Amino acid sequence: MPKISRKTVLTVLLYLGIVAITPLCSKAPFYRHVLIMVGLYGLLGVAWNIMGGYTGLYSFGQSAYFGIGAYTSTMLLVKAGVSPWIGMICGGILAAIVAAGVAYPCSRLRGPYFTIASQAVARTFQILMTNWDYVEGAIGIPLPLMADTWWLMQFKGKMPYHIIIFSLLGIAILVCYYIERSRTGYYFRAIRDSEEVASSLGIDTVRQRIIAAMVSAFFTAVAGTFYAQYVLYIDPESVTQHALSIEIVMVAAVGGAGTIWGPVLGAAILMPISQYARALLGGAGRGIDLILYGIIIMLIAVVRPTGILGFFQRKPAIEGEGGDDIGTTITASTGTDDEVRGSAGQS
Amino acid sequence: MRFGGLLANHDVTFDIYPGEIVGLIGPNGAGKTTLFNCISGFLHPTEGSVLFKGENLIGLKPHEICHRGLVRTFQITQPLRDMTVLENVMIGTFCRHPQTSQAREKALAILETTGMWPKRHQMGGELTIPDRKRLEIARALGTEPDLLILDEAMAGLNPTEIQDAIELVKNIQAQGITLFIIEHVMEAIMPIADRIVVLDAGRLIAEGPPSEIVRNERVIEAYLGEGRHAKRKQHSS
Numbered sequence: 001m002p003k004i005s006r007k008t009v010l011t012v013l014l015y016l017g018i019v020a021i022t023p024l025c026s027k028a029p030f031y032r033h034v035l036i037m038v039g040l041y042g043l044l045g046v047a048w049n050i051m052g053g054y055t056g057l058y059s060f061g062q063s064a065y066f067g068i069g070a071y072t073s074t075m076l077l078v079k080a081g082v083s084p085w086i087g088m089i090c091g092g093i094l095a096a097i098v099a100a101g102v103a104y105p106c107s108r109l110r111g112p113y114f115t116i117a118s119q120a121v122a123r124t125f126q127i128l129m130t131n132w133d134y135v136e137g138a139i140g141i142p143l144p145l146m147a148d149t150w151w152l153m154q155f156k157g158k159m160p161y162h163i164i165i166f167s168l169l170g171i172a173i174l175v176c177y178y179i180e181r182s183r184t185g186y187y188f189r190a191i192r193d194s195e196e197v198a199s200s201l202g203i204d205t206v207r208q209r210i211i212a213a214m215v216s217a218f219f220t221a222v223a224g225t226f227y228a229q230y231v232l233y234i235d236p237e238s239v240t241q242h243a244l245s246i247e248i249v250m251v252a253a254v255g256g257a258g259t260i261w262g263p264v265l266g267a268a269i270l271m272p273i274s275q276y277a278r279a280l281l282g283g284a285g286r287g288i289d290l291i292l293y294g295i296i297i298m299l300i301a302v303v304r305p306t307g308i309l310g311f312f313q314r315k316p317a318i319e320g321e322g323g324d325d326i327g328t329t330i331t332a333s334t335g336t337d338d339e340v341r342g343s344a345g346q347s
Numbered sequence: 348m349r350f351g352g353l354l355a356n357h358d359v360t361f362d363i364y365p366g367e368i369v370g371l372i373g374p375n376g377a378g379k380t381t382l383f384n385c386i387s388g389f390l391h392p393t394e395g396s397v398l399f400k401g402e403n404l405i406g407l408k409p410h411e412i413c414h415r416g417l418v419r420t421f422q423i424t425q426p427l428r429d430m431t432v433l434e435n436v437m438i439g440t441f442c443r444h445p446q447t448s449q450a451r452e453k454a455l456a457i458l459e460t461t462g463m464w465p466k467r468h469q470m471g472g473e474l475t476i477p478d479r480k481r482l483e484i485a486r487a488l489g490t491e492p493d494l495l496i497l498d499e500a501m502a503g504l505n506p507t508e509i510q511d512a513i514e515l516v517k518n519i520q521a522q523g524i525t526l527f528i529i530e531h532v533m534e535a536i537m538p539i540a541d542r543i544v545v546l547d548a549g550r551l552i553a554e555g556p557p558s559e560i561v562r563n564e565r566v567i568e569a570y571l572g573e574g575r576h577a578k579r580k581q582h583s584s
């Protein structure tokens with residue numbers, strides 16, 4: 001068993017402290033709603049990060065798994081009265097199975113080709129849900145108002161939701177810590193750098209990619225169930241739309257992809273901005289939050305391509321963390337050097 | 348192996364015995380790297396077989412071949428850029444040691460024997476060319492192979508660096524690992540190889556101990572070119 005360091009204990013206490021104190025700062029429901037959104041998108045960002053950040057599979061189709069989570073638990077609840085907790089697990093498992101089914105045929109696709117394929121799958125899924133009568137198509141499903149109980153994951157106040165979402169986020173973060181330290185995490189990062197090298201060193205890259213996709217889809221679906229129980233109404237527009245997939249990537253990219261806390265930080269920055277922009281500006285605010293997103297993305301791209309957490313990392317991006325313009329030119333030129341020196345030695 | 352109309356490897360049959368160092372030479376474009384790709388599972392040859400420890404490797408994936416004890420390095424070095432030197436080698440050692448702590452220990456031991464230990468915390472993307480070549484070998488050693496195949500591990504190195512690399516190769520042989528080495532640097536491969544295999548235009552044209560190979564007419568013709576061949580004749584006469 002790995003030893004538990006002081007740093008780990010402090011991190012856990014700090015997380016629990018922040019989660020416990022933030023909702024007490026104000027009783028305003030909207031403020032608490034924003035916190036819950038931070039937790040929800042934090043969870044979605046952390047889940048995306050397992051695929052995108054560690055393994056380098058930039059999925060722009062996470063909305064499909066979010067939708068599977070939301071629809072599975074909701075259908076089980078509406079049609080059979082099954083507790084959303086069980087629905088949450090079922091949705092997660094179903095999403096993981098679908099993710100494996102998608103990842104296998106996509107296992108030869110890399111970079112932008114993988115991104116396009118992931119998007120195509122999600123968009124197909126949205127069309128499917130919109131036209132499927134059994135799940136009420138485009139009309140959507142209102143969840144029946146039942147008792148205010150934990151078993152049915154329905155509450156009048158916001159605090160229970162706050163506790164649930166930050167517990168789920170905490171579990172996802174723990175899983176990431178475990179992955180980072182285990183062989184799987186090393187394998188994911190090796191695949192991100194070079195699948196060719198990874199396979200030459202004994203890594204079954206297809207299998208590892210499928211594992212990454214399954215874990216990521218599982219947590220994304222769990223978030224979907226939570227969303228359904230929180231909003232108590234789902235339709236294809238709200239739980240399977242493409243904008244959701246993009247927001248998930250944004251959260252991770254802004255905070256710092258490939259780091260455990262990056263996506264959480266990204267959610268903590270972006271969610272208040274978008275939620276307050278929408279609230280303050282009403283209907284017109286829907287566009288404003290996207291404009292703000294755009295500005296932030298541009299700033300990040302120029303100042304710190306590795307995301308905000310990159311500021312605190314021991315290596316500056318220029319030394320080959322990738323993504324940085326200057327960094328890539330330098331490494332590219334050494335690559336050619338190698339070639340030039342190589343052929344010089346051959347003659 | 349055929350690429351469209353091009354026969355990159357044709358009628359290439361030879362053996363490698365345990366404990367040997369076998370050199371593979373041939374002019375640029377002779378098909379040496381292609382042969383390596385066929386052996387290591389990166390290419391699936393149109394015909395023929397590769398027998399390793401009595402098993403045909405054709406059809407197996409690179410990772411499956413690695414687990415059977417055969418590992419290759421790349422001619423164009425590919426350090427895992429965002430990982431440290433230590434982590435790079437751990438990717439290799441994880442092959443036999445699934446526990447992180449064991450993989451790390453094993454990797455540190457390999458870094459020590461390959462002389463990369465002082466650079467263990469450098470990022471793969473920051474390394475100089477000689478270090479990249481060395482890292483390729485260290486990482487492959489991490490998988491604890493029985494047969495290590497090196498694709499031009501010494502090309503582009505200066506004479507002192509080549510001497511270091513030769514020492515490393517001898518050291519690896521002393522550990523009981525069989526080596527199959529593509530090498531353009533004649534001074535490097537001739538003294539250490541037990542046998543040499545020569546490819547030209549995709550065909551095996553000669554096979555034998557280095558002393559015979561350097562005197563083989565066909566090899567001199569193909570490898571050194573007509574011009575040099577003629578010059579040599581003049582010299583000897």
Ligand SMILES: Nc1ncnc2c1ncn2[C@@H]1O[C@H](COP(=O)(O)OP(=O)(O)O)[C@@H](O)[C@H]1O
Pocket residue numbers: 350353355373374375376377378379380381382
């Ligand atoms: N993937 C490929 N597709 C088509 N042709 C290839 C491919 N790989 C190598 N070749 C060709 O096969 C021949 C042998 O190449 P290679 O094995 O790299 O030679 P060497 O390593 O001996 O210099 C060359 O003519 C090369 O252009």
Ligand SMILES: [Mg+2]
Pocket residue numbers: 379380381422
């Ligand atoms: Mg070659």
